[in-house]
Amino acid sequence: MQSNEQPRVGVIMGSKSDWPVMEHAVAMLERLGVPYETRVVSAHRTPDLLFDYAKSAAGRGLQVIVAGAGGAAHLPGMVASQTALPVLGVPVESKALKGLDSLLSIVQMPGGIAVGTLAIGKAGATNAGLLAAQIVGLQDAKVRAAVEAFRAEQTQSVLDNPDPRPDSE
Numbered sequence: 001m002q003s004n005e006q007p008r009v010g011v012i013m014g015s016k017s018d019w020p021v022m023e024h025a026v027a028m029l030e031r032l033g034v035p036y037e038t039r040v041v042s043a044h045r046t047p048d049l050l051f052d053y054a055k056s057a058a059g060r061g062l063q064v065i066v067a068g069a070g071g072a073a074h075l076p077g078m079v080a081s082q083t084a085l086p087v088l089g090v091p092v093e094s095k096a097l098k099g100l101d102s103l104l105s106i107v108q109m110p111g112g113i114a115v116g117t118l119a120i121g122k123a124g125a126t127n128a129g130l131l132a133a134q135i136v137g138l139q140d141a142k143v144r145a146a147v148e149a150f151r152a153e154q155t156q157s158v159l160d161n162p163d164p165r166p167d168s169e
């Protein structure tokens, strides 16, 4: 559930079809109590909207943008070209090339415009949400505490379940 608080993280994606991956970024932000907004924005299909979104993001109070896209994934790099906010790129798995195309499109930025590129798919989206929260947490003690609690819980859950066999819980 999106909160009424001022969004700190913008989660954007090239198409509605990216949602099953990008919802994992949103799930992490919700878990850590970080206010966010979501939007479909495409460098290819809605270039004017992309420019408006990226140029207005900092002024609207966003601190980080998470951008997911598949295939010829120009969205994260183009957003990064229009804002000084940190941009985290999530390569969405494509049908034809399984997301390798998305990964290479996002990761190979020319020097001087940075995109922090995560892993392909669900793990990348989850970690984009986590990393966005860590960035917001630099200035927000509540979010920082939520990240620390999440990490401690994760560690404890592994230590509490040392037996790898599936029927061992």
Ligand SMILES: Nc1c(C(=O)O)ncn1[C@@H]1O[C@H](COP(=O)(O)O)[C@@H](O)[C@H]1O
Binding pocket: 013, 014, 015, 016, 017, 018, 041, 042, 043, 044, 045, 068, 069, 070, 071, 072, 073, 074, 075, 076, 092
């Ligand atoms: N890579 C981009 C961009 C962009 O980079 O601006 N806009 C849409 N797309 C991608 O096209 C794929 C197929 O989109 P459709 O499913 O809508 O045909 C999606 O993964 C989307 O991120």
